[in-house]
Amino acid sequence: SILRVEPTTSVPELVTPGKRRKDICLRDLPKEVQGAFRSIFVPTIIEFCGCIEAWTSPMASDIQELWESTMPDGIHDQFSKLNGGKVVEALVQDKLTTWCNNTGKAALKTLKGIFIKENLNSVDQRKTYVAQQLTGTYKSYHYYYSVAVGEGSNVQYMGAFQSxxxxxxxxxxxxxxxxxxxxxxxxxxxxxxIVLAILAVRYAIISLFLQQDHSSFFSGSSRPNVLFNWE
Structure with a gap:
């Protein structure tokens, strides 16, 4: 007889090689892993990415190390198995994209609230506000600070990143x-x-003035190509 091997999707939690990464979802993990991934690992990987250079995606080795050091017994040593077909990596990227876009949405919501609070309803009023907030360079834009004293070249700022x-x-x-x-x-x-928040606010300021939606500007090729040096 001839043995014929055919692909199947009938095995629970099986992710076939042909499954596209964008189609991978939480259900592709075993049920006993889904809760821990959502409540423990997602905050962990977000914190990690919030402490490294902006726009730097975690490597598979980073993800595995964090998985092994934070996930509960019985799960922490199963990364290689669970990441078959790059399931865990795809889920991580999806959650990081959501985190970035939520930051963009928060910036838009905050700016809209300021427009309402300060009665900046006309185009001219908002144009003046935008011009003021974008005064300076990327190292010292007006909107970074909670206090600005003086005008022009004599302005002094206080409360960095506390606006x-x-x-x-x-x-x-x-x-x-x-x-x-x-x-x-x-x-x-x-x-x-912090860099994520800074650029989210910048894009919110520009997009609201131009009446464009950039709440998902962090995704794909639209990511800002900006580097910040911290001294």
Whole structure:
């Protein structure tokens, strides 16, 4: 007799090689893993990415190391098996995209709230506000600071990254990692998340003025090609 091997999708949690990464979803993980992935691993990988250079995706080795150090017994040593077909990597990328886009949406919501609070309803009023917020260079835009004293070349800024625009946008990152116990938090500064908030606000300012929706600007090829040096 001749043995014929045919592909099948009838095996639970099987991800065939032909399945596209964008079609992978949480149900592709075993049921006993889904809850831990959602409640433990997602905040963990978001915190990690918030502490590295912005726009840097975690490598498979980073994901595996975090998985093995944070996931519960019986799951922590199953990464290689569960990541068959790059399932875990695809799910991680999807969650990071959601995190980035939620940051963009938070910036838009915050800016709209400021427009309402300050009665900036006309095009001219918003144009003046936008021009003021974008005064300076990428190292010292007006919207970075909570206080600005003086005008023109004599302006002095205080409260870096403490403006309502930045702080409320950055709060989206803090909300995403809130479930991580303090004792297990990463000691590194969340510079990547701060850059994310800074650029989300910048795009919100520009897009609202132009009446365009850039809440998902972090995805795909539209990611800003900007590097920040922290001193």
């Amino acid at each position: 309502p625009l930045i702080s409320k946008t950055f709060a989206e990152h803090l909300k995403a990692i809130d479930s991580i116990p303090q004792a297990r938090r990463i000691a590194d500064r969340p510079t990547g998340a």
